[in-house]
Amino acid sequence: MLQPHQGPIAGAHYLPTTPETCLWGRLPNRSHAPVLRVRSGETVTIDTLSHEGILEDQGRDPVGYLKQYDVPADGVLADARDLAASDVAHDYDDDGPHVVTGPITVNGAQPGDLLRVDVLDLTIRAPYGFVSSRHGYGALPGEFPLTPVDTGPGSDPRAYGSVCHFTEVASSGGRLYGVLPFGAGRAARFPLAPFLGLMGVAVDTDEMVHSVPPGGHGGNLDINELQVGSSLYLPVQLPGAGFYAGDPHYAQGDGEVALTALEAPLRATLRLTVIPAAQAATLIGAGEAPLAETATHWIPVGLDADLNEAMRRAVRAAVDFLARTQGMPRDTALAYLSAAADFEVSQVVDAVKGVHCLIRKADFPAQI
Template structure:
């Protein structure tokens, strides 16, 4: 695996089409809505490679100067992404009321209509830089007002490398020893346009997806989202190299990814076979079905997730609701996706192997 800087559009492009992050193809801090015009159109079942861009290193509190900011960590100007420099230098506004995310899209998918489901297969995720950041800012995270300590935000610079053939990074203790942890890249933000012409902020996730920050949406997995507008109007951003459930600092290990995705429209019986009547995000990995629940209250997010997991089991396998609840209590794992995005997330891990003998 190479850890060279992957500049926009350079190198192998695995998808049928390429979408790079430019001032014309991104919004900064806001999501596409029903009034947005697509910057690309793909056929259902088509693949697209997207050069996503992390917001870390280009934000106002980092000087909106990626060359200067990254230079403070020993990164040469030639190792700074060209799209980071272009977007930071553009006239796109990004103020304190805006979200931080650079959102690439939207992409219209031919034939998608309200009531359908968009299936997003994650085919490839390729690191674009050999470094990233975990950020902790005052007033945010799981411990606002407690951490970070001191007057300044904390930007933890992380190098990326290999250990035992696995992509890893390190964070050090005060005595110089370092914890080595594995990297499992995923896109923290994948969504479809909600049926509104009102501005849609990028931070809180919802039934449209968006900033769901579910770490299991990795290569080989699929995300199912309910379509609310013609064309679905898919978008993505907030690339991560690694994240612990909860994302307690505020960010995970954030860095830019080249993502290749397949976008497929599911309608009628095909959509129902995938997610039943659920009209909120569902992740599917090789080993798990992963329904979700979201709310500003973590308690309510948990309740939503339990109800959605029950609905999935009742509709997919014919459980009654009481038996589905019993199964989830005995065998389902409920995990906190994140607690830092205003709307908190919980997801449920339902093992596929438990149903291997199902007929």
């Protein structure tokens, strides 16, 4: 267990998740005061917290809930216990599930700029997590989960029939794996690939912002390429950017079809850097959607409630990116994308669906 304030903290700043530093199910907007201020280029270590194990359909009692999986009380994170027992507002039916830590002001960030988020380190905080399916959600609502449900007026969330698969972490050959049991003595074992499902900037509105749908602000993107060594470029909407993070994952397949990934807490060390508007425009133009990057790929993103339109937006974003950064004619860019790029479904479960495009950097050697 990696409890708050314990173990290595690599960032110049440290931000634990407490009732005072987080929102539950909502994203920061212009009315939320910063919980931390940093300078452009500085690093921050955030102890992100998973919502699984503390939600109302799990009793909002992580110690009691995890006891059924033989997890002792000292095997439960203190910040999970504290948030569940707090008076932080959360409505199971109306709010998103995510615990969102922030906002963080980055000095000098202004609308029109980009906030570059470099993912420097992701360390697991618990040797277990959950993959959950809830009625009315996921890729097959009405078909899964295979349980009775009562969501009528005044019904108790604990009677909603959610199915939450407890998944342990095991080590083998120097790698960490998720172990998902099924049947008598059998289990599926898959490699962990941690990333933050939710990273974003504050939205320029006074209205409450739901944590589930992603958008131009980033938020719940659920792009599984955003692992250690990746970068995310977010169009700044408000002075100071108002960065936040949450929804930590140990692993996720493209699509996230059940509803959740392997949800579990991470200690994330990130570098937050302001990219001025003039330079930002050469990357993503008007900044309608975030852009991601790894050591090997550029990753334009398309977002829309309709998956077909999300795909079209991803294609347009990829064509625009190649035209801006490589000087490629737009019709040639489309031909290249058809021949060589991969368009992957990020997720289909967050109301606004996501498609991300993988463009190999190696295909565009520097000009001689």
